[in-house]
Amino acid sequence: MSAAPSAESPGPAPAADPFAVPHDDPFGPHNLPYGVFTTAGDPAPRLGVRYGGHVLDAGAAARALGAPAEVARLLGAPVLNPLLAAGRPAWTRVRAALTSWLTEPAHREAVRPLLVPLDAVTLHLPFEVADYVDFYASEHHAANVGRIFRPGADPLPANWKHLPVGYHGRAGTVVVSGTPVVRPCGQRRLPGEDAPSYGPSLRLDVEVELGFVVGGPTEQGSRVPMGEADEHVFGVCLLNDWSARDIQAWEYVPLGPFLGKSFATSVSPWVVPLDALAHARVAPPGRDAALLPYLDDAGVTPGCGLDVRLELAVNGVVVARPPFAAMYWTYAQMVAHMTVNGASLRAGDLFGSGTVSGAGADEVGALIELYGGGGGFLADGDEVTITGVAPGAGGTRVGFGAVTGRVEAAR
Template identity: 65%
Template structure:
């Protein structure tokens, strides 16, 4: 794992030609016309117009970039993803072509555009794949028992969420109301959640669908998954605690899930591949990734991603969770998601679960950071156990790139509004 630079990276450092994440934006003069863009530094390139101007793709693939969302590009498959990405890299690295793009006015300041949810979310599944997070939670709620449930080391635990409440970064998060039973009370109460939390996660975006009844092996991960993004799975802990027995999360999770406006293609993260933690229990064949080689250029499934996440509350850093510590990988999650024959659809989104590391400053939610509200955290924002109205949470991240460069992930921000 490379060491972080002592110099704060700029937008040009994080979003250079080796990155080129995809998003959907509108401009003030054409708010009714969403366009696909790629981020270059602190600007947005009109991807479709640039490719047409420079004639860098055949018509069918050029058309993928003129759609109002990423949906057609997601469905086009890995060979098309590679050709489109190669054409865009050519457009932004060749000086003559870049000059033509500038002259045509196809680069917009990021601050002058409105970003939108970049794809249609078909289904949403959230996993629970950090051993550190699961162990911390287990110790909080089962202090006299095993922190991990008996199944945890044998399969990636997950739940099916609500696709319709996945929102793009910057969308306000309204404090949810629901039933909760305060400690010592015999009957539940109804009202706004008093224990609103964050969960720093990474989401994976499915491009190519699969057939109902067929499984997707770990080796199919890169053929089906287009890219990834940062994700905040907002959680009402008091609502969740009362409702989750015996079927799991429901209203405590389904009110909002925030995703970045930018989807980073997997091809941009080749240098960020890393070996997952050592497997401590034998895995069934469909999940066994112990034969994989994280340093291999091939498509073996035995790797995770080295993503360095930062969580800020009202502008102050409160945690730095390392994604490389996740026990279950995205390839294993995809294999488990489909092992019963459940089909994938273009636009399916599945999330890693809360990312936490072994150190106190690496915990990805307030539940862990405050020990379930027992030990408040403090800063210029005052004291916090859980989120207050007006609080703003921002997730950022970067990954190692070619030649010591950094690949930035688009941020996820949400501000808490009072219950309605």
């Protein structure tokens, strides 16, 4: 299992009473994101649920409280995959049990010793990644990058407004926040050169994204319509699709991204349940192209857009605030398109939204957009952090934590 020291900011020191979680804490009972953790005293990976400044040992809580066998089995696993595979009815039962354990006074004495301070845990990759797909769902990002990569041509490909464009990535290089990212090497053809050369990437970039974690597996040959997407999307994490722009620009014609993307994809250690984002749902932006019926979500309520406000920081300085609500394609359309050819879903599948960018100059989700492709790329030693927050019930906020990575020199 991939592991790294947690890049999570612990925030304020945990209260003496771990149940004294303020109403405005982004990790209150309205959220309850899942992760996998170890401690110095117990190196066995186990499921944890973040609650304020603490992590609940979920499996130990299930045993201590005599949970039903199914709940105890799912929470006693060392990764999220068994819970992912169990499907939405089980997700609902497990979430209800966790909410009860953390909020009902009758359970406090049993649960209190099972709440571990956040700064005492090491966080790990929360699930075993089955397949990884990355989309290209922001019109603003696609247009900005199209102008840079294809000057003088239409910035959007002819198919872009008719289907969610994507590529199949490399599941084995998805890593948890805090894992160093080694500068990749590869072929690139530098400006003014007639032939390609080989060496470390000179244009290492980031992409601010959301990642959608899939459960509820399907059979090969079946399809998932948009209206059933929520039966298969378990939750959401933050995702950084690291990109070597010089390698990408040389290789991507005619089959798209390959080595310029596959060296590392970082995800946050917390998976926020889709149920925690009920108050963040919004309608997607208006569309100016007719959609085929399997992608047509006109009038669908609630919308499958999400109001998640993201921040991109380099070496501690916030450089952009991309708004996920501006995304042209929704996660439901991505699921429908990803399976329309009969491709199956597996528990642990991960699909990225593609770079999140808005209309404003400070709302872009990649350095190539921020600096126009002419500079500003990452140097060795630079540290990139992406954070996110969404609206919750009753004026609360839903926190996603952070996904962080530091660039190491090529090897």
